[in-house]
Amino acid sequence: MYRVGDVVENIKTNELSYEGYGVVRLENHTIFVENLLPDEIADIVIKKTNSKISYARIIKLIKKSKKRIKDINDPLILSGIAPLAHLPYNEQLKFKENVVKNLVNRNLNFLTIEKIKESPDTWNYRNKIKLICQTVNNKITCANYEKQTNFLVEKTSLDLAQKNIIDFLNIFLEKINNFASLKHNLEEIIIRNSFEENNLILVLKTKNEIDKKHLSLFLNNFQNLVQVYNTYSIKNKLRVKQIIYKKDFVDKINDLNFQINWNSFFQINNKQTSHLYKSLIDQMNFKTSDLVIDAFCGIGTIGLSVAKKVKKVIGFEIVPEAVVNAKNNAKINNIQNAFFIAGNVNKTSEQLKEEIDKLIVDPPREGIDKKFMSTILKLKPKEIGYISCNPHTFVRDAKILIDNEYELNYLKPFDMFPQTYHIELSAHFKRKK
Numbered sequence: 019m020y021r022v023g024d025v026v027e028n029i030k031t032n033e034l035s036y037e038g039y040g041v042v043r044l045e046n047h048t049i050f051v052e053n054l055l056p057d058e059i060a061d062i063v064i065k066k067t068n069s070k071i072s073y074a075r076i077i078k079l080i081k082k083s084k085k086r087i088k089d090i091n092d093p094l095i096l097s098g099i100a101p102l103a104h105l106p107y108n109e110q111l112k113f114k115e116n117v118v119k120n121l122v123n124r125n126l127n128f129l130t131i132e133k134i135k136e137s138p139d140t141w142n143y144r145n146k147i148k149l150i151c152q153t154v155n156n157k158i159t160c161a162n163y164e165k166q167t168n169f170l171v172e173k174t175s176l177d178l179a180q181k182n183i184i185d186f187l188n189i190f191l192e193k194i195n196n197f198a199s200l201k202h203n204l205e206e207i208i209i210r211n212s213f214e215e216n217n218l219i220l221v222l223k224t225k226n227e228i229d230k231k232h233l234s235l236f237l238n239n240f241q242n243l244v245q246v247y248n249t250y251s252i253k254n255k256l257r258v259k260q261i262i263y264k265k266d267f268v269d270k271i272n273d274l275n276f277q278i279n280w281n282s283f284f285q286i287n288n289k290q291t292s293h294l295y296k297s298l299i300d301q302m303n304f305k306t307s308d309l310v311i312d313a314f315c316g317i318g319t320i321g322l323s324v325a326k327k328v329k330k331v332i333g334f335e336i337v338p339e340a341v342v343n344a345k346n347n348a349k350i351n352n353i354q355n356a357f358f359i360a361g362n363v364n365k366t367s368e369q370l371k372e373e374i375d376k377l378i379v380d381p382p383r384e385g386i387d388k389k390f391m392s393t394i395l396k397l398k399p400k401e402i403g404y405i406s407c408n409p410h411t412f413v414r415d416a417k418i419l420i421d422n423e424y425e426l427n428y429l430k431p432f433d434m435f436p437q438t439y440h441i442e443l444s445a446h447f448k449r450k451k
Contacts, residue, residue, distance in 0.1 A: 019069055020064045022065065038113075048070070055085060057083055058082060059081035060079045085109055094178075115431060126426065186220075204222060205225060207220070213288040217243075217268075244267055246262040269288070274351050282343055305375075306328065306329060307328075311332055313380075315341075315344060318343070318358060331355065376402070378403045403445070426446075428445060430444050
């Protein structure tokens with residue numbers, strides 16, 4: 019058994035794991051090595067371990083793969099922000115396609131998977147980022163955690179963020195140490211960009227409430243910074259203080275505008291989201307007589323995208339603030355046949371009296387929970403559109419649907435997160451007659 023800090027020399031890997039680690043299979047033990055490609059040889063150091071698996075990083079790369087990109091930002095890879103950045107983009111797409119094919123072919127025996135849709139932008143695509151902050155030697159620095167450790171890797175680049183975020187942070191991070199109320203207090207920075215309007219939301223998470231007087235004077239100099247919030251906890255209860263509110267924060271998907279709160283869920287990659295939604299809409303063949311349920315509806319992005327093609331959309335969402343946004347977004351876009359209900363989807367959907375024609379689900383990484391899957395099978399929608407951000411939980415859920423009179427008609431991977439191992443899927447199920 020290995021211990022943290024052990025050095026293992028001359029190790030070779032032959033495959034990549036789903037999370038992009040180089041995999042070293044030994045007798046009764048597997049080592050996952052950060053930033054090691056197939057056929058490469060390296061000396062490594064163990065960072066985390068138990069009786070069956072270890073995580074390690076390279077200390078000396080002895081033999082390099084021909085596929086390895088030469089000029090790469092090591093902190094991006096170490097922090098887990100861009101774990102596939104050392105692979106050419108076409109190789110990243112092949113890797114992701116193979117992950118989906120292996121999972122789906124092995125578990126669902128579904129062979130007609132569509133070609134992966136490449137991202138329009140491979141860098142600078144993220145409309146939201148989060149940085150961990152700490153004060154060292156009376157200076158605030160921003161970082162991300164090294165994967166599988168509690169070590170912080172200082173942030174030296176923001177290559178995945180949209181340019182408007184980078185431009186703002188380059189100035190803000192230079193000036194941040196001028197504010198005494200942030201030193202030894204600032205824990206996280208979250209920043210969100212409106213791709214459509216180039217406006218920003220800034221969230222400062224702190225240990226204690228900050229003095230906003232001098233900070234707001236400085237932040238008001240940024241014309242495109244339209245909202246600023248301070249979040250902190252008192253007796254484990256989250257408090258949110260508004261520092262600046264100039265106007266609503268609005269972004270766009272295809273021809274629809276969406277009002278977004280500081281904590282709303284909104285897809286990270288604007289351009290690719292347009293392709294993802296179009297794929298779903300094209301496959302579901304909506305009719306003007308359809309009643310559509312949008313489960314996990316959030317601020318209404320998917321439901322409102324299909325509303326003009328159907329008779330009625332009903333969205334369910336457990337977060338009340340998101341439902342307020344969804345209702346506002348229906349008004350903003352002059353959509354009168356979309357209705358949004360706050361509450362647990364299992365309980366609220368029981369109130370439905372009409373037969374459901376089509377159901378759309380875009381669940382979190384955990385997939386569809388057992389209770390809601392049971393609800394779906396009771397509702398018996400004729401068709402199901404499933405957007406997934408986790409191929410493993412998608413396969414689990416698809417298996418249940420297929421075992422309960424549904425057939426999988428269409429499956430297409432989307433590269434929503436270039437330079438990472440994450441994959442988005444668009445799938446269409448139809449109930450057997």
